[in-house]
Amino acid sequence: MNKPFHAFCIASTQSGGGKTTVSLALMAALSARGLRVQAFKCGPDYIDPSFHRQATGLPSFNLDTWMMGKNGVRSQWARHASCADIAICEGVMGLFDARTPESLEGSTADCALTLGLPVLLVVQARGMAGSIAAVVRGFSQHHPGLNIAGVIANGVGSATHADLLRRALAHHGLPPLVAALPRNAEWTLPERQLGLVPAEEEARQQSWFRRLAEAVEKHVNWELLMDITAIPRPAPLKASIPSAPARGRLAVARDNAFCFYYEDNLERLRHAGWEITCFSPLEDTALPEGTRALYLGGGYPETFASRLESNEAMRNAILEFAKNGGEIFAECGGYMYLCKELALPDGTSRNMCGVIDGTARMGEKLRSLGYRETVMETEAPFGLRFTRIRGHEFHWSSIKLNRPYPPLYMVGGKDGSLSAEGVADGNVKAGYIHLYWGHENHDQPQTPQPRQGRVILLNGASSAGKSTLARTLHRLMEEDSMIFSMDDYLAMSRGRHENALDAVRETGLPFIESFHAAIAEAARKGALVIVDHVIGESARWIRDLLNRLSGIPCALIKVDCREDILLERERNRTDRTPDPAHAERQHGSIHQHFPHDFSIDTTEATPRECALELMGQLPPEFRATQE
Structure with a gap:
């Protein structure tokens, strides 16, 4: 596919900075221009993606380096971004x-580094002029490996205000102002205790998205x-998922009361x-x-408790289904719905x-929030x-069980x-944690598909x-592999330069780009590539290679x-002229920008x-080929 491709992360200085509204505005405006926009959401949120779907007309997918792992994020990105004209990832x-x-x-930041994405930083600019430069400088320099490519000022008061912000950034040589969005009460999205009111319930009309797109143009x-x-453009994944025998009909509760699901989870169930x-x-x-099985996801049963109680026919149908x-399987709000009663504030x-003999009690403050790692006590x-599986927990309620149940x-x-x-009561399983099973779990190593390329990147002084x-590694790993060494690559030049920085500076030849292109091409053709590199010399080098390797499983290794x-060791070298000063400089800086695993x-x-x-630390797709 030779069409141009664009992608970026929309990040903010803090929660409540306007990321979601800005993301929806850009998604809607770019979709209105006839572009195929693929949306993503950093982190475990399941509400924002429901708005993304309304803005783009396509499902939005989560990217989470902790729940999925970095290779899971890369695979997710390659699977869904490769067919788009532009991919927009809203931050967390x-x-x-x-x-x-x-x-x-x-x-x-971890998502952007993993995928090599440029970042557009949303800054709440109300009451701010020249100070925007200090804010942006701090964020831009906090992790030099991150590419903050532009700034979006939110809450701008006027064209004059926007010009002050633009000039402040330009004067200090900082990333440019890409957009200056005015304050507009109509753009505000309603919230409740777990974040935004879900799109399923809030039901913004398409006319709202059209007005939003027109307003930001x-x-x-x-x-x-x-x-x-x-x-x-990320290369599409070539590995096909083998078809499984039909299991039957799985009924998924999906309405205003139950709407918290990861699209990946549903896709894997299919x-x-x-x-x-x-x-x-x-x-x-x-x-x-x-119906052969029932999936009750999270949501807001407390908000719709009266209507859920009034629908006695459905409650009885679920109870009979369990008895038969x-x-x-129920999560969070679904767990509450399975209980005998729900006590409100x-x-x-x-x-x-009444499937579970217990009382769900809705509190008035947060009871649990955060990532969770679990070990199943049942199938x-x-x-x-x-x-073993990871997930996320976020709720204000508690459940008191009236009798003991197996966990x-x-x-x-x-x-x-x-x-x-x-x-875990026989055929009924329920808990508060929203489990993520969208990608194969770490305790289920999968044999790599034939000719699936992988890269082991060694960075060190x-x-x-x-x-x-x-x-x-080349000798011990059972699978044939290719070693790509920067030293060997430099030897191809007439001057036989002994370090990459001098070679690039003195010759002007595309050493780095061509080296990276060769690595990516070998991996895309199915090779296991072991790279001996000093890529940490430049944040730009890191971004270039990670962009080229988008969608390819990579293990990023810090060699210290x-x-x-x-x-x-440097003073005793005989293969080239020793350069202790060069080695000492690299020792202090080579890993500064490198997002190692x-x-x-x-x-x-x-x-x-x-x-x-x-070899013992490598992800499953690497370990499967070892002795």
Whole structure:
């Protein structure tokens, strides 16, 4: 596909900065221009994607480096972005807000780094002029490997205000102002305790999206936006998913009360052989004919408690389905709906399905929020195969069980402890955590599809041991592999330059781009490629290679060595002229921009020990080919 491709992340300085409104405005405006816009959402949110679908007419998919892993994010991106004209990924919280303050895992920044995406930073500009430069400079320099390509000022008061913001950024040599969006009360989306009111319930008319698109048209520098967001198109995934035998009809509760689902989860259930049919616990009086299993997702049963109670026919149908052995899996709001009653903050109670002997009690403040890692205590739902699985929990309610039930899973705590949670009562499984099973789980290694390329990228300073480690991996891994070494590549030049920076500066030849193009082409043709590189010398180099490798499984390895040992090795080199000053400089900076997956220290371990340690840490698609 030779059509131009554009993609970017929309990030913000903090939650509430206007990311969703800005994202919807750009999605709607670009769709109105006749472009196929594919939307994504960083993080575990299931509400924002429902608005994305209304703006673009296409399902929106989650990207989460903690729940999916980086290779899962790359696969998701390649699967859905490759057919689009433009892909827009709405961020989560602030740009660098992550699972923990010490890591980028789960953050917008981690997604952008993993995919090599340019970032448009949304800044709430009300009451601000020249200070925008300080804000943008701080975000731009916080992680130099990240490409903040442009700025969107939100809440701008006038054209004069927009001009002040534009000049401030230009004066300080910062990323340019791409858009200056005015304050407009009509653009505000209503919220409740778990975030935005879901699109299914809020039901914005298409006329609202048209007005939004028309309104932002004159406030965006479209030529600049398209110029700074042009990147290589991700190659579509070639691996086909084998068809599974038909399992029957899976009824999914989907209406205003139950609407929290990951599109990936539903897609995987289809691939597993289920015929998915949606129904409404609010409106329907019977389950779909021929239902073999029932999936009750999260949502707001407390908001619609009166209507759910009034629909006695559906409550009885679900109870009878459970008594007759029908499989039921319920999450969060669905778990509450299966209980005997739902107690509301005003002191009243509403009857629910009575499948689980317990009371769900709606609180007035947050009870649980965050990522969760679980170990199943029973078989996974719907015939899926996983034992360990990750997910997300977010609720204000609690459930008191009136009798003991076997737990559904063990949940890991921050202190390493495990707690038994959820209910596994024969054919009925329920818990608060929204599990993510959209990609094969880490405890189910899958043999790579024939000729599926993969890349092991070793980044480290001169004399850190990259080359020796690459050769040892090449020897120990059962599968044939190709080593791409920057040293060997430099030797092709007439001057036989001994470091990449000098070669690029002195010759002007495209050493880096052609080296990266060769790596990507070998991987796309099915090779396992081991790369010996000093890619951390430049954030631009990192972005270039990761863009070229979009959709290809990669393991990014930080190769480290204690400085005194590294300098001793450098002084003793015989394959080229020793350069301790160069090695010392690289030691202090080579990993600064590099978004590594894990690290190997070669200071004391032998090359074989380092290679075996690395092989033990590789993702399943790499480990499947080892001795």
